[in-house]
Amino acid sequence: MSTAKPPASPYSGSKATDLASHLSPAARTPKRPEISATTLKQWLREMFLIREFEVRCMQAYQDKKIGGFCHVYIGQEAVAVGCVAALQHRDPLVTAYRDHGHALARGMAPKHCMAEMFGRIGGCAKGKGGSMHMFDKANNLFGGHGIVGAQCPLGAGLAFGTKYEDEVINGGKSDRVTMCFLGDGALNQGAFHEAMNLAGLLDLPVIYVVENNGYSMGTAIERGTTMGHRIIAKAEGYGIEGVEVDGMDVLNVYASMKDLVDRCRATSRPAMVDMRTYRYKGHSMSDPRKYRTREEEEQYEANDPIGKLEKHLKQAKLLTDAEQEKMYDAVREEVRAGVAWAEASPVPSMDELYHDVYVERWGPYTGTSLPLMLRENQ
Amino acid sequence: MTALAATPLSGLLDGVGTAREIEFRDAIREAMSEEMRRDKRVFLMGEEVAHYNGAYKVSRGMLDEFGPRRIIDTPISESGFAGLAIGAAMLGLRPIVEFMSWSFSLVAADPILNHAPKMLYMSGGQFGCPIVIRGNNGAGGQLGSTHSWCVEAMYSNVPGLKMAMPSNPYDAKGLMKTAIRDDDPVFFLENERLLSFKGHVPEAEYFLPFGKAAVRRVGSDVTLLSWGRPVHFCLEAAEALAKDGISCEVIDGRTIRPMDWDTLFASVRKTNCCVVVDQSWSFASPGSEVAAQVSLHCFDDLDHPVARVHSDDVPAPYAFNLEQEMLPNARKICEAVRAVVRRA
Numbered sequence: 001m002s003t004a005k006p007p008a009s010p011y012s013g014s015k016a017t018d019l020a021s022h023l024s025p026a027a028r029t030p031k032r033p034e035i036s037a038t039t040l041k042q043w044l045r046e047m048f049l050i051r052e053f054e055v056r057c058m059q060a061y062q063d064k065k066i067g068g069f070c071h072v073y074i075g076q077e078a079v080a081v082g083c084v085a086a087l088q089h090r091d092p093l094v095t096a097y098r099d100h101g102h103a104l105a106r107g108m109a110p111k112h113c114m115a116e117m118f119g120r121i122g123g124c125a126k127g128k129g130g131s132m133h134m135f136d137k138a139n140n141l142f143g144g145h146g147i148v149g150a151q152c153p154l155g156a157g158l159a160f161g162t163k164y165e166d167e168v169i170n171g172g173k174s175d176r177v178t179m180c181f182l183g184d185g186a187l188n189q190g191a192f193h194e195a196m197n198l199a200g201l202l203d204l205p206v207i208y209v210v211e212n213n214g215y216s217m218g219t220a221i222e223r224g225t226t227m228g229h230r231i232i233a234k235a236e237g238y239g240i241e242g243v244e245v246d247g248m249d250v251l252n253v254y255a256s257m258k259d260l261v262d263r264c265r266a267t268s269r270p271a272m273v274d275m276r277t278y279r280y281k282g283h284s285m286s287d288p289r290k291y292r293t294r295e296e297e298e299q300y301e302a303n304d305p306i307g308k309l310e311k312h313l314k315q316a317k318l319l320t321d322a323e324q325e326k327m328y329d330a331v332r333e334e335v336r337a338g339v340a341w342a343e344a345s346p347v348p349s350m351d352e353l354y355h356d357v358y359v360e361r362w363g364p365y366t367g368t369s370l371p372l373m374l375r376e377n378q
Numbered sequence: 379m380t381a382l383a384a385t386p387l388s389g390l391l392d393g394v395g396t397a398r399e400i401e402f403r404d405a406i407r408e409a410m411s412e413e414m415r416r417d418k419r420v421f422l423m424g425e426e427v428a429h430y431n432g433a434y435k436v437s438r439g440m441l442d443e444f445g446p447r448r449i450i451d452t453p454i455s456e457s458g459f460a461g462l463a464i465g466a467a468m469l470g471l472r473p474i475v476e477f478m479s480w481s482f483s484l485v486a487a488d489p490i491l492n493h494a495p496k497m498l499y500m501s502g503g504q505f506g507c508p509i510v511i512r513g514n515n516g517a518g519g520q521l522g523s524t525h526s527w528c529v530e531a532m533y534s535n536v537p538g539l540k541m542a543m544p545s546n547p548y549d550a551k552g553l554m555k556t557a558i559r560d561d562d563p564v565f566f567l568e569n570e571r572l573l574s575f576k577g578h579v580p581e582a583e584y585f586l587p588f589g590k591a592a593v594r595r596v597g598s599d600v601t602l603l604s605w606g607r608p609v610h611f612c613l614e615a616a617e618a619l620a621k622d623g624i625s626c627e628v629i630d631g632r633t634i635r636p637m638d639w640d641t642l643f644a645s646v647r648k649t650n651c652c653v654v655v656d657q658s659w660s661f662a663s664p665g666s667e668v669a670a671q672v673s674l675h676c677f678d679d680l681d682h683p684v685a686r687v688h689s690d691d692v693p694a695p696y697a698f699n700l701e702q703e704m705l706p707n708a709r710k711i712c713e714a715v716r717a718v719v720r721r722a
Contacts, residue, residue: 092469125502135501142468143501150488153458157465164471168447169418191488194458201453356503357538359561362589362636371502 023276023303025244032255037318043085043250044313045327047077047306050101052328052335053110054281057100057117057131060339061285066117069146070131073101075280078305079181079211080105082253083275086261087179092140092158094151095181097132098211098279099144102181106139110338112373115345122345126352126371138374148216149189152208155180156195159206163268174268177261178206185216187225187234199270200238207257207264208272211247217283218291235272247277248305251312397548397578403436405547405579406512406568409554410437410474412583414444417472420558423450423463424476424513433478434514434573456482460511461489467509468497472558477513480567481527494563495538510557512566515543516607516657517694519570520701526694530605531658533565534634534667540588541634543567545609547577549632552586560588569607589636593645597627600715601645603668604655605631608706612655615711624719634664642668643675650681653714655706660688682718687711 054072061070073080080101087093095102103113108124116123117131125135132146142158145151155178162176186192187210199206210231214221221228232242245256253275260271278300282289289297313319354364361367400408414420421444426433428441428451441449452459456477463473477483483490494507517526534541540562544550550568557564594609595616602612609630616626627645631638646652652672656665669684690704 094465123502125500125504128502129500133500135504137501137504142465142505143497145493147488147492150461150493153461153489154465154468154493156458157462157467158469159465160462161466161469161471164421164447164466165469168421191457191461194455195461197453197455198458198462202450356499358540359498359506359508368498368503368506370504374504 023246023248025246025274025276032251033258035251035254037313039085040309040313041319041327043081043254044306044309044319045331046081046105047250047309048328049110049331049335050077050080050104051306052331053104053113053338054100056114056335056339058281058285060114060117065343066131067119068130068132069097070117070285071098071283072281072285073098073279075300075304076211076213076247076277077101078250078253079209079247079275079277082247082250083179083181083209083257085254086257087177090140091176091261092142092162092178093181094142094155094158094178095144096148096151096183096186097144097146098183099132099134103134103136103141103144106136106141108134108136108139108141109373110335111341114338115342118342118345119347120342120345121348121352122342122372124371124373126356127348128352128356136373137370149182149186149191151180152182152186152189152192152195153198155206155208156199156202156204159199159204159270160202163205174205175265176205177264178204179209179261180206181209181211183216184210184212184214184221184225184228184231185219186210187231188216193234196235196238196240196270196272200240203268204270205264205268206270207260208270209275210273211275211277213277213279215279215283215291218287220291231274232272241269241271242274243271244274245276247275248300248303248308250305250309397580399576400547400579401573402547402550402568402575402577403434403573405551405577406436406554407438407440408579409551409558411440411443413555413558414440414448418448419470420472420474421448421450422474422476423452423459425452425454425478427451427476432476434570436568436573437476456486457489460486461493463509464489464494464497464507467494467507467563468505472508472510474510474512474558477511479525479527479570480513480515480529481525483511483513483529484527490565491533491536495536498562499538506561507563508561510554510560510564510566512554512568514570514573515567516569516571517689517701517705518607520696520698521694522696523693526701528658528689529565530567530634530656531663534664535662539563539565539635541565541567542588542632543605543634544632545572545606545630546575547579549586549592549630551579552584553588553632555583556585556588559585567606572607586632588633589638591632591638591641592630593627593641594630595626595628597625597649599625599649599719600651600653601627601629601642601649602653602655602711602715603629603631603642605634605664606657608655608657611706611708611711614708615715618708618712619715624715626715637664637668639671639675642672646672646676647679650679651718652676652680653685653687653711653718655687655711657689657706659691660686661691663688685714685718687714
């Protein structure tokens with residue numbers, strides 16, 4: 001880490017804190033579990049896949065192949081990868097609009113994710129959802145959602161649903177955990193607070209992971225959020241455990257989240273995580289980032305989660321330079337092929353306009369059917 | 379209210395066994411309870427639905443039968459519990475959400491308008507939202523303007539949802555049974571002024587399809603179309619107009635989405651005259667949609683432009699006399715009918 005004085009942290013609230021304290025929150029850090037070299041390399045691959053995918057997204061957006069809003073996940077890769085690793089496949093996941101990373105971490109093929117952004121029929125939602133609406137039923141991904149905080153009650157509902165199925169319908173014990181991601185900007189939405197109250201009240205097995213990147217669009221957290229330097233204070237108000245986690249280190253994310261997920265599964269009590277992270281790029285593709293300094297960005301980029309895991313693996317002699325290059329080349333090829341596949345996928349036919357509006361066929365509406373992505377997998 | 383009771387519903391009851399007289403609220407409860415006995419995926423959630431036995435006693439006794447895991451009291455947190463129910467519906471459950479009043483649904487506009495009706499489309503057919511949202515809609519009890527919403531105009535504008543608005547216990551039960559089994563989100567609009575209204579409801583199970591209107595009174599001079607409580611005002615007006623030799627055909631639309639255009643157009647082609655009675659405000663409403671569609675499809679059959687009777691274009695007042703004047707009522711309907719029939 002640089003010896004230069006760190007810039008004023010966006011997390012400071014009323015008192016100034018530095019980068020080091022931001023990324024080493026004063027919270028209990030569970031003992032790091034033993035992780036196999038294979039798994040660590042898999043995580044490195046997934047994080048690199050997300051970054052490479054997002055780089056190609058930015059290019060495609062500049063080339064006007066992607067329309068509308070597009071929010072990239074670069075810098076936050078350790079969060080999605082570490083959190084998903086802590087879940088079981090059958091655990092529901094729901095997130096906000098910065099959702100490509102979660103979709104890929106959950107197992108969506110890059111080609112389906114990219115085709116969705118290209119507005120093609122091969123997209124996960126047939127090109128009807130776009131960048132902010134990645135859904136993958138086979139991988140229990142219940143969407144990217146475009147309205148800030150709106151996914152929080154949905155997350156409570158997914159947890160209510162799994163518990164109801166496990167206990168009321170099947171007569172067993174609640175055995176699934178829902179993970180609901182939100183940005184720090186969503187902390188100020190009513191939907192978040194109503195969802196937290198309901199989750200606490202109804203004992204819902206849901207974990208709210210606040211991907212605290214310090215900015216809601218261009219507004220630094222201390223300018224929009226009370227107790228911005230310690231947001232888990234919000235959880236206390238709802239009788240919910242709050243945990244602070246350094247989200248720039250995938251091992252740390254996994255260790256903290258695995259512990260939390262296991263406890264949530266066992267106790268069916270909700271939790272909230274202040275996941276400290278940073279988005280290297282703008283809020284969306286149209287954001288020139290004039291509200292923060294280049295120096296601040298460089299500080300965080302020097303703490304990169306991918307570089308950190310690369311270093312860790314190499315120091316432990318678990319990864320050679322040649323091996324890494326081979327892995328990265330394979331990822332680049334996978335993403336390149338995904339982009340080509342997306343470009344080759346046809347645009348939706350005009351018949352799609354009145355399809356998937358209602359399940360039932362009536363009037364001009366032609367019913368519904370699963371996307372190609374799910375039919376391929378079946 | 380006497381007008382509808384005097385109107386025979388026997389034609390609707392053929393083949394469904396003996397009928398009893400029960401209240402509107404009992405009919406809704408019977409439909410929900412029958413479906414909950416059949417399907418464990420169905421549950422009821424809302425403010426005061428359980429321990430209080432329902433703010434309007436619609437869910438009376440349901441906690442005793444189904445227990446607190448399926449009849450769920452919520453805090454006053456419409457956005458939260460509506461969104462929660464939508465999440466549960468995405469997972470495959472079949473929630474019934476009670477809003478004590480549809481007026482309170484405005485704070486839940488994002489989940490109920492921006493999520494439930496769009497989920498299937500946004501997800502490319504992956505996640506539907508089989509939810510029923512129900513509660514009291516419309517003015518009439520001196521509740522003032524914030525509690526007197528007629529949401530049908532604003533909400534029926536949104537594709538992806540269905541909307542039912544029954545006028546009597548028989549329809550309420552048959553439409554509710556259909557709503558709960560429907561795979562799409564259904565907005566079910568009840569009316570506090572109708573909850574104690576009694577009507578014939580058969581013992582045997584039955585369903586009413588959406589998009590099928592009922593002709594409540596056969597007539598030849600003018601077609602009156604309405605939904606929910608104002609259907610009663612139409613029947614009252616028709617009775618009064620009959621004394622003056624004006625024969626009204628009264629159609630109860632039953633559902634607003636889908637709308638039964640076939641029944642309406644066939645009637646207008648017979649009477650050559652149409653008055654739509656809609657308790658919401660006139661601007662961009664079911665009434666204005668009906669006027670547009672009838673003008674388009676029955677242009678050559680019409681002897682007079684379609685007339686509309688709505689609530690006055692003002693916030694609902696508290697004072698009893700002002701409120702009654704603001705709502706569509708039999709006098710206003712009679713005036714509208716006389717104006718079009720005379721000029722025809």
